[in-house]
Amino acid sequence: MAVVGTIAAFLAVLVVLVLVHELGHFIVAKRAGITVQEFGIGFPPRIGSVMWRGTRYSVNWIPLGGFVKMLGEDGEAEEERLRRDGLSDAQVELAMAGAFNRKPIPIRIVVLLAGVFMNFLLAAAMFAAALSLPAQVGHGPLTVSEVQANSPAQGKLEVGDRIVSADGRTFSSGALDRSRDLTAYVASRAGQEVTLGVVRDGKEREVVVVPRSLTDEQRAQGLGSIGFMYEPARIVEEPSAVDNPVKAIAEGTAAAWGLAIRIPGGLAEAVGGLIGLNPGAADAARGPIGIAEETGRVLEAPLVSQLLFVGVLSINLAVLNVLPFPPLDGGRIAVVLIEAIRRRRLPAEREALIYLTGFAVLIALVILISIQDVSRLLGG
Secondary structure (H helix, E strand, O other): OOHHHHHHHHHHHHHHHHHHHHHHHHHHHHOOOOOEEEEEEEEEEEEEEEOOOOOOEEEEEEEEEEEEEEEOOOOOHHHHHHHHHHOOHHHHHHHHHEEEEEEEEEEEEEEHHHHHHHHHHHHHHHHHHHOOEEEEEEEEEEEEEEEEEOOOOOOOOOOOOEEEEOOOOOOOOHHHHHHHHHHHHHOOOOOOEEEEEEEEEOOEEEEEEEEEEEEHHHHHOOOOOOEEEEEEEEEEEOOOOOOOOOHHHHHHHHHHHHHHOOHHHHHHHHHHOOOOOOOOHHHHOOOOHHHHHHHHHHHOOOHHHHHHHHHHHHHHHHHHHHHHOOOOOOHHHHHHHHHHHHHOOOHHHHHHHHHHHHHHHHHHHHHHHHHHHHHHHHHH
């Protein structure tokens, strides 16, 4: 049942993230007078649908998000189909009046960016909500519940170890109090030896580790400077540091933006790791399987952690989609800009080839990351 719950939660989060994204495209396209042929929840085959104001709203069997189908978004393919069906030039022009590819370039770019903007708004809202809630703060000592693979903790710490000090700073003396005090201390010592006081089998011993340096995105993915999960000795609820909604929104937006500008660097490192250019960074990448695994863990975490998790996923989706790589939104924007520079549309077959090639590369990356996710699960 735990596996079923994890899969259901992962699919629910995925549907929300993708539908929010597609809703951005849908709203702006409608406002711009573009013919939206279908707004779908899930992917075909279709369960059922209804037509309303010229758009088909459908529910589909494959629960992997959703989609918006706009007239003319496949270039001239739709126009060519209408001509093959025997429509005259005048009839084709009338049918294509609301086509995406017939709209001015600035409008098309705004439509394509709308999904990214909606994911950014969702992330900012999740962060603002998390900041507004009372904080569940762990206090030490800390009991190790999991050791992350390929981390400084591997081979040094064991599940069940109780960490009572770091470089002589103990929880009992007050030098360390909250769990995050230890986290902050070891993060500040990245690349340097840290001596942990560990109680194992009733005996205290010293364990020397060298914390690693992490990006904000790697931390958001659950990686730690030393690389272990823990259970605090006690959890204390502390009031939120944000005292009004305006401040929460401002800080949530700032957090979303700060994470967004750091993600491209993390993505570049992760892709470099996958293709062998930066092997040490390969473990930072997470595909659908890895994200589903993290979702299962977050299900057992406090509401604050769940909100932050959804926010981090949403901002990752926003940044990923804005990258200039077909068939992502950023890649489609790049094609539109090329069209603007050339002052004429790309041939339909060439545009289709660009998107097909980009899609193939994207699927290959997903497969590579998924293989790594499976290896991580089997190994850990």
